[in-house]
Amino acid sequence: FSPYTVAHLGDTLFIANIGKEGNSLLVFNTKEGRLLDVVKSWQFDNEEKNFGSSIEAIVPAGNRLYVAERQSRIHVFELPDLTYVTCIGNGQWSGPVFQAQALAVKDGLIFARDKNGKVSIYKESDVTQENYQKINRHWQVSGNNSPGNNGFAPHYMQFNAEGNILLTDYEGKKIRVLDPTLVNDDLVNGTSIDMDELSLSLDFKPKTLALCNERWYATGDNDAINIYDSQQGEWVKKIKTIKGYSFLLPVRIYAQNDSVLWVSDTHKSMQTLVKMVVHKGEIRE
Numbered sequence: 001f002s003p004y005t006v007a008h009l010g011d012t013l014f015i016a017n018i019g020k021e022g023n024s025l026l027v028f029n030t031k032e033g034r035l036l037d038v039v040k041s042w043q044f045d046n047e048e049k050n051f052g053s054s055i056e057a058i059v060p061a062g063n064r065l066y067v068a069e070r071q072s073r074i075h076v077f078e079l080p081d082l083t084y085v086t087c088i089g090n091g092q093w094s095g096p097v098f099q100a101q102a103l104a105v106k107d108g109l110i111f112a113r114d115k116n117g118k119v120s121i122y123k124e125s126d127v128t129q130e131n132y133q134k135i136n137r138h139w140q141v142s143g144n145n146s147p148g149n150n151g152f153a154p155h156y157m158q159f160n161a162e163g164n165i166l167l168t169d170y171e172g173k174k175i176r177v178l179d180p181t182l183v184n185d186d187l188v189n190g191t192s193i194d195m196d197e198l199s200l201s202l203d204f205k206p207k208t209l210a211l212c213n214e215r216w217y218a219t220g221d222n223d224a225i226n227i228y229d230s231q232q233g234e235w236v237k238k239i240k241t242i243k244g245y246s247f248l249l250p251v252r253i254y255a256q257n258d259s260v261l262w263v264s265d266t267h268k269s270m271q272t273l274v275k276m277v278v279h280k281g282e283i284r285e
Contacts, residue, residue, distance in 0.1 A: 005056060005058050064124075065082065066110065073091055074103070088122060102157040104159060109183060114143075117144075119193075142194070154208050164180070166209060168207060223250060224247065261276040262276070
C-alpha cells in the first residue's frame, strides 16, 4: 500500500494507491472503518481497461467521480456504484489532455492543470460514453509564467468560498488564484484568468493545499505541514511531528472537514496515510 491522492464524499474516502502491484483506487468507509472496494480495472466496449499510471487527482462532482492519471487521461465514473462512463484524453501528450496534474469541477466546467502550467477547460456536457477519448478541450488558458513540472511534483486545485480556484504552483513557489467567471464563449485561448493581486508568494515550494475556515494547510518541499492563518494573512507554523509520528515525506494533504485532515507520507520507509485531527486549535494524530 502506497497512498497518494485522497478525496472524499460523505463518509466515503477515495485513496489512490500507487504501489508496486499497480495503480488502483481504494474506496474506504470512514464511519464503519472498512474497505468497501478496490478499483483496479473495468470493462469498456468489451475491453478491459485500467489505470496505466499514477493517479494525480480525484474529484467527486455531482453524480460523477473524475480521476486523472499521469498518462494524459481523465477517467469518469458514475457515483455511487462507480460504473465507468468515459475517458477524456487518449494518453498522448499531443491529445486534449496534457498530463493533467490537478482538477477542479464546478458549474459544468472541468479545469485541469497541465504539465506545462497552462489550464485546460472542458465541458461536462461533453462527458458521454459516445465521446470516449474524443472529448476536446474548449479552452486552454495561460499558465501565467508558471514553470513546467517536468519533475511531476504534486499540484492541487480547489474552489474557495468566493468561488475562485486556488492552484498550487510548485516551481513558481506560489499559490495562484484563478477567476472562473472569465470563462465564456468569447474567451481567447492563451488568455490569463489569474487574479495576480490575490496570488500568494511563498518561501517554500507548495505541493498540495487543504482549506479550512480559519487555517490553510500545505505540504511542500520542506517536508513539513505548513499552516496559514487566514485571519492574520500569514504562514504561522510548520510542523513535522504529531503525537509521536514524524513525517519524512508528507506529499499530499486533504481536508475531509475543518477538523479532520489526511496526509500521505510517501517515504519508502513509511508509505502511510495519516489522519490528522485539529481539536480547538490543537493538532492531534
